[in-house]
Amino acid sequence: MASAHLMRVVQTVEVLEAVVRRAFGPHGGQVLFTRDTGQAMVSRSGTRILTALRLDNPLARMIVEWVSGHSSRTGDGSKSFILLLASLVRTIDRAACWDLSLSHSSGSDLHCSSARRLAYELLSFSLQLDHLITVRVVPYGQRLAWKDMFTVLPSPVQKLLLAFFHTRLSHNNCIFISGLLCELLSNWTAEDPQPYSALQFLNDTWPALYTPVVGFPVGNSRLLEGQIIHRDFAVPSTPTAQGPVKAVVLTEPLGRFMEAGDVLQIGNKGSISPLGSFTERSLECVLSHLQSLGVSVLLSSVKQSAAVLALAAQAQMGVVECIGQEDLVLFSRLSEATPVSTFWNIRPENVVSLAFCKPILLGAHRYVHVGFPAKDHLRPCSLVVCGAGAGQSEQHALAMQDAIKMLLTTWQPPASEQLENPTHVTAKNTSHHQSGLQGCVLTAGGTFEFLLSRALRQNSVNGQSNVVSWILADSLLCIPRYIYSNKPGSFAQIQATIGKFPEHPVDGTIHLKCERSTQDPGLESAFCKYQLLLAVLQCVSQLFRTDAVIHTSSRLKTISNISCEEGGEAEG
Structure with missing residues (x-):
């Protein structure tokens, strides 16, 4: 050196x-x-x-x-x-x-x-x-005791988060953001004395857990029950008068489920109808089968054809298409839904029940808001992060994710x-x-x-x-x-x-x-x-x-590059 x-x-x-x-x-x-x-x-x-x-x-x-x-x-x-x-x-x-x-x-x-x-x-x-x-x-x-976060105010966990945000955010927003994150953690951890798995889940699914909203003060940030799917309805959903909303998750266009020479199974008694080509009538059979299963919402990771959307509108069946992978993964984990790629694989066990599925307006964007039935005392929720500009809302969201990583590292x-x-x-x-x-x-x-x-x-x-x-x-x-x-x-x-x-x-x-x-x-x-x-x-x-820093004006040649060049010259 x-x-x-x-x-x-x-x-x-x-x-x-x-x-x-x-x-x-x-x-x-x-x-x-x-x-x-x-x-x-x-x-x-x-x-x-x-x-x-x-x-x-x-x-x-x-x-x-x-x-x-x-x-x-x-x-x-x-x-x-x-x-x-x-x-x-x-x-x-x-x-x-x-x-x-x-x-x-x-x-x-x-x-x-x-x-x-x-x-x-x-x-x-x-x-x-x-x-x-x-x-x-x-x-x-x-020693941190996670249960103290629900019984002691301010708890050691809250003090840990507050000190963390004081080094990352504006001093005016630290108390509010730390309190909001504590509320989020309390909903997801359900007073678990060992919250490592819950923290890991939040860290892995964080991009789908929050929604940035621009043009509103930070103080308007809040929690919403359930999940925000960051797409709008391609076909509006008709609210049910009572009872849960039933949905199916698709990973392929519905029109590709049936091609020339394929067969379509309809009903639970094994009746089979041959299909020579994809027609509007066959699509009606598909939607009729879904309705027989009680399905009122289709959640699709891909774009569906205009014929599918038109028939779904006639059947008063909501369609959400082009759902992002992160949103789809979170939804599948919360609902325990199994996405299907072919029509003949749709069974009653592929149908999931939702507490609600409705449109929601956040800022200038419309999204889909879904809720899940209560289970194991968990209260799944999504986070709405507001800010005067896109940079401020993203900054607060990233700081909250980093705080979760810090807690994850601290705990295990x-x-x-x-x-x-x-x-x-x-x-x-x-x-x-x-x-x-x-x-x-x-x-x-x-x-x-x-x-x-x-x-x-x-x-x-x-x-x-x-x-x-x-x-x-x-x-x-x-x-x-x-x-x-x-x-x-x-x-x-x-x-x-x-x-x-x-x-x-x-x-x-x-x-x-x-x-x-x-x-x-x-x-x-x-x-x-x-x-x-x-x-x-x-x-x-x-x-x-490091012995020295060598400045070069061209790309360095590696041994593999030299060998390839020598081989090319020999062949020529």
Whole structure:
């Protein structure tokens, strides 16, 4: 690694640091972007800010890819990732210079080799972090109890969400959005003490669970019973006087069910009618069969023919066509419907009962609103997210999805999300301590960083990894420094307070209280912090393993490309 490249690494992370620093923390501001089209985007989301940048520097693009990958898994920590990364890179650079001065050596190659070695040792040291955090940090936190969200106000879950949104959204909307998400979670989890499966379901089906509405204040956002299918009726449905609405889900055009030479089975007694060609009369038989099953709504993932729509209108049967895959998957999971692709496969068991199926107007768009019969105390609902512009409504919806990912990570951290390099950390290496981090939260505002920094400094005195413990301990404090940059006295006050805590508390949970503000700082997830630290250490190691950045004016040739070219020349 050349000395110029090491300097370029430092400069690159510091440029990204300067971008996200303005939006960091509970008192951070929003960043305004103007696109080529003239459209303005205002956001506090670190991932959205970083991905909106036009980056020609390959190192910067690599860092942003690391940040995006981490954020997509855990839903949190993109700005902290950049700040901690910049602090670590600077501290490693200083430690490498100090190492050379102690050895009375000089030279850019030795400096780079020392920096690379320190980055490697930091990644290896991460094997000890889960145990260190479990023993020296977790005892100062508290365990989340999902049932408290329904009985205690404000519950720890609500405090966790409120602190999360204070770093992502406008301060005026944080309380409202966190309350709305809590209401959504309470409907879907049904007071389940282990909500991991419900959270996973919400995360997987999120694009179909919310509907953005433009032109209304954020305060108009609300929950609606059932599901919003993001299509309008091609043929209006006739409301039933009483009883459930019966529907069938189709995945092929109805006209393709019967082609020349096919046979059509009608009725339950096995009577078969031969069809020589597709005619209007045969379609009438199809719809008559569906009506005999009580079907009054056809939900189709594809477009139906004009003849089908006309006959459905005559039969007063509603048709919704071209339903998106995401909406169809959610509907199938909630209704337990089995989509059919051929007419002769339609049986009574393919017919699903709905509580209602009616049109709904949200903003300037008409959709289909369906309801499901009550089951297992669950209350399926959809979310309507309003905003003055499309960017604001999408921003709030993405923040809520990221909050669900954060809760998912907090509750049952997947072992596969550990460091991917099997040489250093594997799922087997880390899983034995994850139970200590699962569901643990600490007071927000730098508590995790202060406690872990103190533990690392004591570890550097008593253990053998003196240098790497000191590097990590010093770098971690950059997070609370930025949080309290406008009130330096608060930083020193909290650091001194934590320094007086016993190393191994035995009298139960200790809640940190700070005199800096009367406002409750909220809570943050210990495991999300741990995941962030692992991801940053791996990114640092990757940056320092890079020898140089080579700029080319043409496409690089791979071995396969060269072989193909040589083969082509030989054939010619």
